[in-house]
Amino acid sequence: MSNLMLIIRLRGSAGSPWFIEETLRNLRLSRVFNAMLYPDTSPLKGMLIKVQPYVTWGEPSDxxxxxxxxxxxxxxxxxxxxxxxxxxxxxxxxxxxxxxxxxxxxxxxxxxxLPLRLHPPRGGFKGSVKRPFKDEGEFGYRGQKINELVKRMI
Incomplete structure (x- = not known):
């Protein structure tokens, strides 16, 4: 499943610069808890790096x-x-x-x-949405652990 990326928007747009909002619009993530599936490409990775504090992404399971x-x-x-x-x-x-x-x-x-509308996660977020996933937060790349989050959001 590594050729697909599931992207979920976690934060709103208050105080965000215009280029972040434009990139989120291009990713079709106009609202919090919207999700989209895209093929894993180099341009997509560049967009994800730009909007990293506002989204989380990973490879979905079957x-x-x-x-x-x-x-x-x-x-x-x-x-x-x-x-x-x-x-x-x-x-x-x-x-x-x-x-x-x-x-x-x-x-x-x-x-x-489209995009897919999800609910807030049952049980809430386990970390802060203002910290990266690797530092016990929520935003950024999370690999296969995106599946646990999505199961709580459906």
């Missing part, structure tokens, strides 16, 4: 990816019609197509309402 895709809400159609318009039969085929890179989640705008 289980978490299935849970996130089950939260997709179609725009004005049934879920079956929306999946057929994308060219897949069910959500497991959609997950497989996203993992293989045939379909990119951020390109499904006309079919599904």
């Amino acid at each position: 289980e978490v990816l299935s849970m996130l895709l089950s939260k997709l809400k179609p725009k004005g159609k049934t879920i079956e019609e929306a999946l057929k318009s994308v060219g897949v039969e069910n959500t497991s085929n959609l997950k497989q197509a996203i993992v293989e890179g045939k379909i990119k989640l951020h390109e499904l705008d006309d079919t599904f309402s």
Whole structure:
């Protein structure tokens, strides 16, 4: 699953510079607790370094990816019609197509309402959202531990 990155916005925009807000808009993370899946590329890593104090990211597991895709809400159609318009039969085929890179989640705008909206984590954050993950905080790269956070947010 290392070719996908799950990015979650943790902090609001009060007091943030304009270039941070612009980068968060480009990542399609306009609100707190919005999440998006992107392929792991060099330009994406540069954007993540720029907005690091406002987001957390890591590689999602198969289980978490299935849970996130089950939260997709179609725009004005049934879920079956929306999946057929994308060219897949069910959500497991959609997950497989996203993992293989045939379909990119951020390109499904006309079919599904994106970005994914998550709840605040049950039990709260374990550290401060103003400190990096490696220093017992919450923001920044967290690798496979993103799965624990997402399970508490769904």
